[in-house]
Amino acid sequence: xxxxxxxxxxxxxxxxxxxxxxxxxxxxxxxxxxxxxxxxxxxxxxxxxxxxxxxxxxxxxxxxxxxxxxxxxxxxxxxxxxxxxxxxxxxxxxxxxxxxxxxxxxxxxxxxxxxxxxxxxxxxxxxxxxxxxxxxxxxxxxxxxxxxxxxxxxxxxxxxxxxxxxxxxxxxxxxxxxxxxxxxxxxxxxxxxxxxxxxxxxxxxxxxxxxxxxxxxxxxxxxxxxxxxxxxx
Numbered sequence: 001x002x003x004x005x006x007x008x009x010x011x012x013x014x015x016x017x018x019x020x021x022x023x024x025x026x027x028x029x030x031x032x033x034x035x036x037x038x039x040x041x042x043x044x045x046x047x048x049x050x051x052x053x054x055x056x057x058x059x060x061x062x063x064x065x066x067x068x069x070x071x072x073x074x075x076x077x078x079x080x081x082x083x084x085x086x087x088x089x090x091x092x093x094x095x096x097x098x099x100x101x102x103x104x105x106x107x108x109x110x111x112x113x114x115x116x117x118x119x120x121x122x123x124x125x126x127x128x129x130x131x132x133x134x135x136x137x138x139x140x141x142x143x144x145x146x147x148x149x150x151x152x153x154x155x156x157x158x159x160x161x162x163x164x165x166x167x168x169x170x171x172x173x174x175x176x177x178x179x180x181x182x183x184x185x186x187x188x189x190x191x192x193x194x195x196x197x198x199x200x201x202x203x204x205x206x207x208x209x210x211x212x213x214x215x216x217x218x219x220x221x222x223x224x225x226x227x228x229x230x231x232x233x
Contacts, residue, residue: 005038005077093144097194097195098167119131155178
């Protein structure tokens with residue numbers, strides 16, 4: 001069994017899976033719930049399955065990009081589990097996991113075909129998003145980047161090609177992009193269940209992270225806001 005942790009967005013999601021599929025899952029859609037819910041969900045799933053951490057094949061964690069705080073919490077907990085139980089750590093790119101989560105239902109839901117493109121979008125700040133583009137077979141057409149979307153952002157893609165935008169950053173570009181063959185899934189939720197097939201591929205390939213030195217993929221430096229002083233008149 002592999003334990004999957006997803007904390008790259010506002011969703012706190014934990015899934016326990018084996019080669020046949022998802023065994024159980026816990027999720028919270030409450031903003032900033034990672035610190036209070038993540039370890040609780042892990043404990044519940046392991047007890048429910050009667051599995052000790054040392055009996056896991058690996059722990060997988062979404063490595064970003066995404067929420068700075070969410071990623072720090074998820075990766076810290078994953079590293080702690082792996083170190084304490086002496087099990088491998090697998091890091092999964094968030095955009096890749098998102099693609100895996102939407103592709104199975106895309107043909108029926110969005111009338112896509114093998115020429116369609118898929119654009120997972122993660123909310124950054126203001127009008128900025130993290131996004132990449134995948135072909136229908138999972139090939140990366142555009143590497144992940146942080147950009148401000150405007151009406152020219154996807155002008156190079158022929159309008160005969162359908163593009164599916166999804167994720168919590170997709171709403172920002174719904175009324176901005178000028179591509180005429182765009183569809184938007186604003187209800188898509190980033191989930192640990194989307195990591196299921198990928199983690200076993202990585203496990204079989206022996207693609208493990210160094211537990212001591214692994215860090216989240218932030219893509220951008222974390223920017224803090226200076227605290228304002230209260231001025232008494």
